[in-house]
Amino acid sequence: MKNRILVVEDERIISDLICMNLETAGYETRAVYDGSEAAGLLREQGQEAADLALVDIMLPGMDGFALMELFQGKHIPVIYLTAKADVTSKVRGLKLGAEDYIVKPFEVLELLVRMEKVLERTGKMKPELCYGDLVVDLNMHRVWEGGAEVDLKPMEFGLLTVFLKNRNVVLGRDRLLDLVWGSDFYGETRTVDVHVAKLRKKLKSAGAIKTIPKAGYMFEDDGL
Amino acid sequence: MKLKTKLVLLVFFILAFSMGACAAFSIARLKEYSLSVQVESEREKLRIAGRAFRQVGTREDFENMGEIAREAYLKYQFGRCYQSGYALIKDGVCIANQTDYEIINLSGLKGEYMVQELGKKHILLLRRALEYPDGFEVLAARDISDSWELLERQAGLYLTVFGGVSLTAAVIFALCLGRALKSLEELRQAAAAISCGELGSKVKVRGRDEIAQVGEAFNRMSEQVEEQVENLELLLGALAHEMKTPVTSIMGYSESLLSVRLSERQKKQALQNIHSAGVRMEQMSAKLLALVGMYENEAIRREELSLRDLLEQVREEARALPAARDVTLLVELPEDMRILGDRELLCSLFVNLVHNGCKASDPGREVLVSARGRTVTVEDKGCGIPEKDLPHVTEAFYMADKSRSRSEGGSGLGLALGQRIVQLHGGTMEIESKAGEGTRVSVTFP
Incomplete structure (x- = not known):
């Protein structure tokens, strides 16, 4: 099961950019180009509309701030993705209850990571990640391949989940160190290579990890 | 040297000089007057003594005397008639001296009288010839040091008083000047504040003198500068904001191409989107250049144009969009009218207005271009402009319906540019609109 993301963005070119990247990385997306359209969708489908919404602030119909109440009513976490870089807007957005506030222009990988954190925080993250016959249970920290359980060390498990959450995206060694070991880990980038090698040895599916x-x-x- | 010091010194010197001249003149007059009084009194004394001297003998008596006897007799009688302070002179040589001074040489005494300085003393010398016998003179020598000293004291007093007056006047002038120059100092501070970025700094205007006028002019300039800079900031802010979307697209798509595994179709789409973002930025920069740079020096051509020809040209150039959107373009050609202006600019103005009308209209509607008198009107029966947006539509980057304008390829600069073109032709542009009913733009030429 993929996480469903609602993209509310009136610039079609930006909306397409977000959807394209999210789909490639393993999300299911739905784009609306108008504030009132988004409101209508929420009233119609309620919580089923999405697991997370990426919302622009300046929207035709109904602006992003006005939409917030609706999203909160349906318990859908919101990340604002907007060109408004002023502090007042940021404060207002976050105070209204947004989970995060990203200013355009944004980096695709940053967006993916922030979305992931929000999904984890709000408990919307699907508890299982799948690839072929590989199943990863995020809650139990267990991994099965072809029905048989595979024993992974904590860092190997972390690395695998980062890969599965950011499919088809180039992840630099520094970035991986950051995401798996944390930003205060002063390891060498060689550490990443060692763990990738171990994953490849233990899992057949890890062949999908390309250098x-x-x-x-x-x-x-x-x-995908 | 500061202006204040300069002016005060100048005033002080002028005052001191003129007062000094006055003082010198009056002292000289006073000296002359007091001398003439002394001389007169001395003359009177001599006259009286002379009368007594005449009693001692007649002219004939003297003529009958021998030379030596006459001289001795005269000396004797002189001593009797004249008191001290007088001397008898015969042919320039003193023969009887009753003065307190030694008389050596009388050639220095050219006229009737003179004042001779002896150490600290001033002696008035006055001579008078005896009526007879011939060749004899009486010389009076009178010490006038007292009155001379009085004069000198007077001169000293004058000097002190006039000096004091000059100094006081200079001080008063300095104070008045200080008040006048305070305005200048305030002006300097305000100008300095502006140069430090505190735009809109103003000065207090007092009175109606030249400095006050400078102050008023300065305030007007300051306001104007502030307004211009604000406008520019707004424009820049709007520009930066407008740049965000294409920049975000270019960065996002190129990043995706670099670090995300896209399908061939997606790759092509990403490239296309990067290209179109670039095109949009290019259009924006071209229009901006047109708005702020190109016509800044008002260097537009002013040729005589036929309004009929111009509108024909507009119909030709604007044809594509109405056709594509199934909107009918009606042009009511006027009786021929001559206007002065730049054909290309005016054409782009009307084409832009026609395109705006087409974009606002639903398929099947019509856009009407008509001319009456010196006014050209472009009318549509489209969606209209909401009342709250109407005053802003000629501002750069203002879009009443943002998403719609974008999807139609609008940059938000068309009407701002149009307004500028109309202004350059000295005309006026009036926009009337009602939401849901349509819009009418009237351009009136002078």
């Missing part, structure tokens, strides 16, 4: 020369690694998933 990208001079850039890092990418978990390739053609099934």
Whole structure:
């Protein structure tokens, strides 16, 4: 099961950009281009509309601030994604109850990571990640491949989940260190290579982790 | 040297000089007058003594005397008739001296009288010829040091008083000047504040003198500068904001191309989107240049144009969009009218207005271009402009219906540019609109 993301953005070109990247990374997206359209969708489908919403602030019909109440009523976490970089707007957005506030232009990977954190925090993250016959249970920290359980060390498990959550995206070694070991870990980037090698040894599916020369690694998933 | 010091010193010197001249003149007059009084009194004394001297003998008596006897007799009688302070002179040589001074040489005494300085003393010398016998003179020598000293004291008093007056006047002038110069100092401070970025700094205007006028002019300039800078800031802010979308697209899509595994179709789409974002930025910069730079020096051509020809050209150039949107473009050609202006600019103005009308209209509607008198009107029966947006539509980057304008490829600069073109032609542009009923834009030429 994929997490469903509602993208409320009136600029079609930006909306397409977000959807394209989210889909590639393993999310299901739904785009609306108008504030009132989003409101209508929420009234109609309620909580089923999405697990998370990326909302622009300046929208035709109904602006992002006005939409917040509706999203909160349906318990859908909201991340504002907007060109409004002033502090007043940021404070207002966060005070209204947004989970995060990202200013355009944004980096795709940053957006993915922030979304992931929000999903985890709000308990909307699907508890299982799947790839082929690989199943990862995020709550129990257990991994099965072809029905048989595979024993993974904590860091190997962390690395695998980062790959599965950010499929088809090039992840640099520094970035991986940051995401898995945390920003206060002063390890060498070699650590990442060692753990990737271990994953490849333990899991057949880890063959999908491709080494990208001079850039890092990418978990390739053609099934998306 | 500061202006204040300069002016005060100048005033002080002028005052001191003129007062000094006055003082010198009056002292000289006083000296002359007191001398003439002394001389007169001395003359009177001599006259009286002379009368007594005449009693001692007639002219004939003297003529009958021998030379030596006459001289001795005269000396004797002189001593009797004249008291001290007088001397008898014969042919420039003193023969009887009753003065307190030694008389050596009388060639220095050219006229009737003179004042001779002896150490600290001033002696008035006055001579008078005896009526007879011939060749004899009486010289009076009178010490006038007292009155001379009085004069000098007077001169000293004058000097002190006039000096004091000059100094007081200079001080008063300095104070008055200080008040006048305070305005200048305030002006300097306000200008300094502006140069430090405190735009809109103003000065207090007192009175109606030249400095006050400068102050008023300065305040007007300050206001104007502030307004212009604010406008520019607004424009820049709007520009930066408008740039966000294309920049976000370019960065986002290129980043995706670099670090996300996209399908061939997605890759192509990303490239296309990057391209269109670039095109949009290019259009925006071209229009902005047109708005702020190109016509800044008002260097537009002013050729005589036929309004009929112009509207024909507009119909030709604007044809594509109405056709594409199934909107009918009606042009009512006027009786021929001559206007002065730049053909290209005016054409782009009307084409833009026609396009705005088309974009606002639903398919099947019509856009009407008509001319009456010196006014050209572009009318549509489209969605209209909401009342709250109407005053802002000619501001750069203002879009009443943001998403719609964007999807139609609008930059939010068309009407701002149009307004500028109309202004450059000295005309006026009036926009009337009612939401839901349509819009009418009237351009009136002078």
